[in-house]
Amino acid sequence: MGGYDERELDVTTRPLTTFETPLGRMKLTRLPQGATNSVAVYQAQMTWILQEEIPESVGTFIDDGGIKGPRSLYNQETLPENPSIRRFIWEYAITLERILFRIEEAGLTISGSKFACCVPALDIVGHVVSFKGRKISKQKINKIQNWPTPLNKKEIRGFLGLCAYVRMFIENFSQVASPLRRFTREDIDWDWDQKCEEDFHKLRRIVGEEITLKKLDYDK
Structure with missing residues (x-):
């Protein structure tokens, strides 16, 4: 407009x-x-x-x-x-x-x-909205799934910020992202290990599940 x-x-x-x-x-x-x-x-x-x-x-x-x-x-x-x-x-x-x-x-x-x-579906600010409900756009999913392994705090902040944009689609997002979010604290040293790599891939995998949310209709 x-x-x-x-x-x-x-x-x-x-x-x-x-x-x-x-x-x-x-x-x-x-x-x-x-x-x-x-x-x-x-x-x-x-x-x-x-x-x-x-x-x-x-x-x-x-x-x-x-x-x-x-x-x-x-x-x-x-x-x-x-x-x-x-x-x-x-x-x-x-x-x-x-x-x-x-x-x-x-x-x-x-x-x-x-x-x-x-139109049957419309991409509005990263969300694809249709009669079936709302889901993450392919562009957002690809950007998150193609995010390389973070090498420093700046990169993990960028990744978590992108994931937070679609947090409504991720059940218990705060708990899932917690192991990675600790690296954003100033008092925590960068110590990326195999467990961190697994948590990183877990979050990327969940985003790729293409969950669809539908608004609750109280009239039904």
Whole structure:
């Protein structure tokens, strides 16, 4: 959805963004990407614009968003008045139209090249979301499984940080990662042995199991 440059800065705050250029001093008139509070401001505005649709029909993550489909495929049931249209597609189209209208009314734009509609699965910030649930994207899995044996604390921190991003898919992640996480402490010397190598490969193997998580439906 529309970027930071679509958020106008208040006139009173613009002097805070002043910078020097060969043409003289300039100041920003739009929300700068990378500023301390820019992400929080952007996320808050997106949440406000789509507040009536969250979390039932849409989820947002900064400038990415996913429009949710119906909870059921209705056994591929079609519309009585038009047998060529399946019911779950029709319901999704109604939701899509409503949300796009809200986005248009707010003056936002959507990237046509990144827009995906009525697809069986969608990769959103490293998670593949589909009717069956959510799982880790192949790209994330490959990156973790191809991570070489760490040679120092910096490398083990990088590996654990990547694994922590998908920790919701790893049962008892804290316990599984504990033997490796101790190397991130300043008072622990680097002493990588065979047991550490086994724990390292165990964590990589668990990530490769491609576990799918499905949201609990309290209406069933």
